[in-house]
Amino acid sequence: xxxxxxxxxxxxGTVSRVLNGGYVSPAARDAIQAAIAxxxxxxxxAARSLVMQRTKAVGFIVxxxxxxxxxxxNIGSIMLGANAVLSEADLQMVSLVTDSDRDIERVTRYLSxxxxxxxxxxxxxxxDPITKVVTKLGLPAAFVGHPPDLRGLPFVGIDxxxxxxxxxxxxxxxGRRRVxxxxxxxxxxxxxxxxxxxxxxxxxxxxxxxxxxxPLYEFSAGAEGMRRxxxxxxDIDGVFAASDAVAAGALRTLRExxxxxxxxxxxxxxxxxxxxxxxxxxxxxxxxxxxxxxxxAAELVVALIAGAEPPREGILLDTPLVWRESA
Numbered sequence: 001x002x003x004x005x006x007x008x009x010x011x012x013g014t015v016s017r018v019l020n021g022g023y024v025s026p027a028a029r030d031a032i033q034a035a036i037a038x039x040x041x042x043x044x045x046a047a048r049s050l051v052m053q054r055t056k057a058v059g060f061i062v063x064x065x066x067x068x069x070x071x072x073x074n075i076g077s078i079m080l081g082a083n084a085v086l087s088e089a090d091l092q093m094v095s096l097v098t099d100s101d102r103d104i105e106r107v108t109r110y111l112s113x114x115x116x117x118x119x120x121x122x123x124x125x126x127x128d129p130i131t132k133v134v135t136k137l138g139l140p141a142a143f144v145g146h147p148p149d150l151r152g153l154p155f156v157g158i159d160x161x162x163x164x165x166x167x168x169x170x171x172x173x174x175g176r177r178r179v180x181x182x183x184x185x186x187x188x189x190x191x192x193x194x195x196x197x198x199x200x201x202x203x204x205x206x207x208x209x210x211x212x213x214x215p216l217y218e219f220s221a222g223a224e225g226m227r228r229x230x231x232x233x234x235d236i237d238g239v240f241a242a243s244d245a246v247a248a249g250a251l252r253t254l255r256e257x258x259x260x261x262x263x264x265x266x267x268x269x270x271x272x273x274x275x276x277x278x279x280x281x282x283x284x285x286x287x288x289x290x291x292x293x294x295x296x297a298a299e300l301v302v303a304l305i306a307g308a309e310p311p312r313e314g315i316l317l318d319t320p321l322v323w324r325e326s327a
Contacts, residue, residue, distance in 0.1 A: 001015050004035045058094065058118045077294065147188065155314040161196050165201040183242055184213075222243075244273045247268070273290070281324065289317050
């Protein structure tokens with residue numbers, strides 16, 4: 001605070017009033033905020049109260065819109081898996097959802113303030129600002145998924161390319177000839193890798209016109225993506241949806257269009273989440289071990305907090321196909 005006061009040309013008491021919500025002139029407030037940014041000051045409440053002790057808390061950071069956080073059962077399963085491990089280690093989970101630039105700034109300040117001993121990050125994108133701050137701070141952290149710019153940071157994930165290729169090949173083996181994909185979340189590794197696997201499975205039969213791109217793994221986006229595929233290719237007879245929620249939306253559109261599943265169109269999803277069994281007919285899909293992803297990520301963070309060396313390679317979990325009546 002002395003540094004901030006000196007840089008702003010004001011008294012330490014004026015700085016204190018700004019930090020504690022008191023009144024100062026607009027000019028003084030602007031000068032103090034500029035000085036805070038210049039000197040890199042972050043109030044560390046955890047350090048004030050605990051001095052040299054740890055916070056005994058781990059951040060669970062999800063870079064998804066709030067609505068998807070509630071709708072996607074995978075996120076909840078990952079969270080519960082992680083919480084079980086953290087609870088056993090007597091660590092508190094702090095949930096942090098980054099839905100906007102303001103959220104990212106807030107979470108960045110929170111991490112920089114020393115309020116957590118480590119972090120589990122879900123759904124990070126390439127060039128994600130949370131990845132950058134974790135790297136800068138040297139915070140013990142593990143990622144669920146593998147953005148391309150992790151640069152050796154620990155992660156737990158699945159082989160999305162192989163899994164997508166295998167389920168697409170199985171779909172084609174049922175006799176489908178006009179196969180499309182509803183490709184979601186192409187700004188992160190899971191979405192782009194699933195599209196890569198789909199394309200590899202089809203080879204020369206791949207038609208880019210039969211890929212409907214949608215922003216998120218959500219029901220409504222899947223319904224819209226299926227409408228676009230039907231507009232482009234009324235004779236489509238096979239669909240790989242990038243998640244079970246997306247596939248459920250596609251099934252609704254197909255029913256509304258009078259298309260029978262699987263007789264007219266075979267549909268497959270990805271995740272083996274609760275969406276898969278709620279669908280009619282039940283969904284053929286890839287089993288993603290969401291609770292185990294959370295458990296393994298939490299185990300990594302607990303070990304890193306205790307001083308273990310980061311693993312040299314990421315952890316990839318198995319993803320068997322689960323074949324049901326939708327294809």
